[in-house]
Amino acid sequence: xxxxxxxxxxxxxxxxxxxxxxxxxxxxxxxARDPRSIEDMAAAYGGRMIALPLDVTDAASxxxxxxxxxxxxxxxxxxxxxxxxxxYGAIEEGASxxxxxxxxxxxxxxxxxxxxxxxxxxxxxxxIVNFSSGAGIAGGGGSGYYNAAKFAVEGVSEALADELQPxxxxxxxxxxxxxxxxxxxRSTTMAARQMPEYAASSGKRRRYRETNDGNQAGDPDxxxxxxxxxxxxxxxxxxxxxxxxxYAIAERKLRAFKADMDAWRDIAIxxxxxxx
Ligand code: NAP
Numbered sequence: 450x451x452x453x454x455x456x457x458x459x460x461x462x463x464x465x466x467x468x469x470x471x472x473x474x475x476x477x478x479x480x481a482r483d484p485r486s487i488e489d490m491a492a493a494y495g496g497r498m499i500a501l502p503l504d505v506t507d508a509a510s511x512x513x514x515x516x517x518x519x520x521x522x523x524x525x526x527x528x529x530x531x532x533x534x535x536x537y538g539a540i541e542e543g544a545s546x547x548x549x550x551x552x553x554x555x556x557x558x559x560x561x562x563x564x565x566x567x568x569x570x571x572x573x574x575x576x577i578v579n580f581s582s583g584a585g586i587a588g589g590g591g592s593g594y595y596n597a598a599k600f601a602v603e604g605v606s607e608a609l610a611d612e613l614q615p616x617x618x619x620x621x622x623x624x625x626x627x628x629x630x631x632x633x634x635r636s637t638t639m640a641a642r643q644m645p646e647y648a649a650s651s652g653k654r655r656r657y658r659e660t661n662d663g664n665q666a667g668d669p670d671x672x673x674x675x676x677x678x679x680x681x682x683x684x685x686x687x688x689x690x691x692x693x694x695x696y697a698i699a700e701r702k703l704r705a706f707k708a709d710m711d712a713w714r715d716i717a718i719x720x721x722x723x724x725x
Contacts, residue, residue: 505558538640591654
């Protein structure tokens with residue numbers, strides 16, 4: 450039986466992961482900014498799931514939640530950094546009071562939560578699941594700030610995987626395409642400034658939300674089943690694109706990256722000092 454701590458359990462992937470983990474008999478510390486939103490869910494599992502407050506922008510609340518896992522379940526095996534939200538708008542349109550709070554949640558919150566959990570995880574090995582996105586694989590006009598935040602998640606996660614390998618801690622970066630959670634509804638924000646100059650190009654990203662919210666092809670329950678399989682795997686993937694859209698993004702990115710390298714290798718590689 451494993452013990453999970455999951456951020457952002459009030460809806461979407463976090464809620465479904467908490468339920469799926471508890472359904473199979475694991476112990477779950479389900480967390481939310483407002484734990485009242487998840488108390489009924491936890492109560493349905495008796496003592497196997499507890500609901501605790503965790504706002505990822507408050508590092509002390511992450512430390513308390515980890516202490517709660519140790520007090521109730523004697524430790525922690527799997528941390529899921531799921532909490533996050535999106536921000537759309539061209540880079541020129543975005544304001545710092547819009548993108549900084551988004552980084553506080555998606556990036557710095559993930560870092561602080563991981564740091565809070567690491568002493569417990571290092572003591573017996575385990576798994577960290579960090580939610581990135583297809584947007585963390587390739588950047589695109591109109592979602593640059595969200596791209597930057599999820600790219601940061603990728604970099605931190607790859608470094609953690611390297612640093613934590615000696616402790617027997619594995620890292621899985623989950624990179625979903627569009628899934629039908631509350632993401633495009635309440636978890637996607639828009640830059641308030643809307644410049645007509647971008648209307649025909651990256652401005653289209655604003656309309657993506659209007660037409661796709663509730664119509665995403667991705668089934669979050671199927672995503673959760675894949676995540677459980679990856680967590681259980683002897684050799685889990687570091688990168689886990691989820692769904693056909695994420696796979697297409699990753700394949701396009703890898704092809705374009707390789708094409709740039711192949712086209713410029715003979716010129717760009719000769720940059721070291723000449724050796725005598
Ligand atoms: P969701 O249903 O809207 O859930 C987002 C969760 O994040 C909510 O539980 C929300 O809790 C929580 N949250 C927001 N700010 C928080 C904070 N400061 N502290 C703690 N929790 C906070 O959307 P979702 O799709 O499940 O999103 C989960 C993750 O998947 C996110 O990291 C997102 O970027 C990623 N993702 C989603 C998709 C998709 O298409 N669904 C695609 C790629 C990546 P509150 O109730 O407190 O607001």
